Amino acid sequence: PPPPPAPPCTVEMLKQRPAGDKSWPVACSQATLGEDGEELDLSGAHLSYGDFKEATFQATGAIRLNGTGLANADLSGSKLNSTESPSRYASTSLRPTSLAFGHALIDFAKANLTNADLSGSVLTAKGGYGTIDFNEANLANADLSGSNLTVDASDAGGWTVIDFARANLANADLSGWTLTARERLSGSSTIDFTEANLANADLSDSTLTAEGDYYTTIDFTEANLANADLSGWTLTVE
Secondary structure: OOOOOOOOOOHHHHHHOOOOOOOOOOEOOOOEEOOOOOOEEOOOOEOOOOEOOOOEEEEEOEEEOOOOEOOOOEOOOOEEEEEOOOOOOOOOOOOOOOOOOOEEEEEOOOOEOOOOEOOOOEEEEEOOEEEEEOOOOEOOOOEOOOOEEEEEOOOOOOEEEEEOOOOEOOOOEOOOOEEEEEOOOOOEEEEEOOOOEOOOOEOOOOEEEEEOOOEEEEEOOOOEOOOOEOOOOEEEEO
């Protein structure tokens, strides 16, 4: 018999998909998920093998995909865009536990992205306090080639963080990817690979740039770079 048709591509339907259910197809190619002025929350959703090719994820404040199952998902050419939340209170913490003043967040912390295709994807978090978070995410064998991750606070005085601390990037294709953390008004910028597993990863021709007015770092402390391809990569701290 022919496979069943895919349910409508809505946040509500995606949240209902059971774990490991290949009989429930996810057909979200070129779809738009989320609305300006609201957070987009798919945290913990079961979206393995989902088709999100050239899809757009948009939100104000946060795109939450933390703990989400995206193994073998196709996110190639997708766009994730989080703009800053309305001002609520100021924070001086590098990683506050809740949304802070002018915060923009894209959160993949502890997500399962094994064998996922994120090639050519564009992730942008723009706000006074900006974070793209892959902390402890599983990206083993994932394809992020040609992807572009940007956290931009150049119009405000805050901090920017791209966080891959303790992430599993073993055998991942990171060739030609671009990571940019930018802050130019009395703030800090960090690209963090502390304790990340990059064994056998391809980082060739990749570009990592951290620009900050106060404190700026690209950190590979205790990262595993065994047999990684670092040919032609460029790291800039300004």
